[in-house]
């Protein structure tokens with residue numbers, strides 16, 4: 001029995017090999033598909049493919065800078081740019097243009113120079129961010145645009161004061177520093193930087209802030225002519 005079973009298996013194998021020779025299997029060869037395989041995980045009607053099949057970028061919604069409230073690309077607001085000479089000149093022009101229509105005009109033009117902290121120290125003493133001297137405004141170039149604007153507007157206030165008041169040495173500190181700080185408040189308000197203007201309006205720890213608050217109160221009660229009159233002819237506010 002066992003022997004006859006092996007014979008049967010051998011005969012079957014022979015039959016298969018003969019059949020295989022009679023009917024060779026052909027495999028059709030095709031050139032490989034050169035188109036890339038794109039796996040789309042979302043339904044087509046949601047994905048909205050454009051003409052060449054690329055997925056369009058979804059527009060980034062505009063954001064508002066938390067420092068200056070201007071609409072900006074996230075992390076790239078121009079208010080953080082460091083000051084340089086062209087920016088200092090641009091800011092002075094911007095400040096003059098915001099104040100001139102109100103009647104706060106300079107008698108003669110002033111120049112502006114962006115300088116180092118050490119240069120400012122040599123000119124006027126330590127811890128200065130800006131300085132007005134002999135028709136030149138000096139401003140520290142380590143400041144960012146948002147800080148420099150307020151400092152330059154303050155120095156513009158000193159320039160106006162020195163050019164218009166006869167006895168510049170007689171007024172007290174509240175007028176001498178409070179008026180330029182008020183001018184800074186006014187320029188920042190008109191230029192739309194409400195946060196920076198508010199910082200001046202609510203500051204009461206220094207003579208700058210206390211003086212500015214008194215001028216702001218006078219401005220709100222009686223207008224700009226009253227402020228100018230106070231700054232030109234009074235020693236206190």
Ligand SMILES: [Zn+2]
Pocket residue numbers: 065066067068069070072077078079080
């Ligand atoms: Zn900003």
Ligand SMILES: [Zn+2]
Pocket residue numbers: 154158176177180
């Ligand atoms: Zn000052």
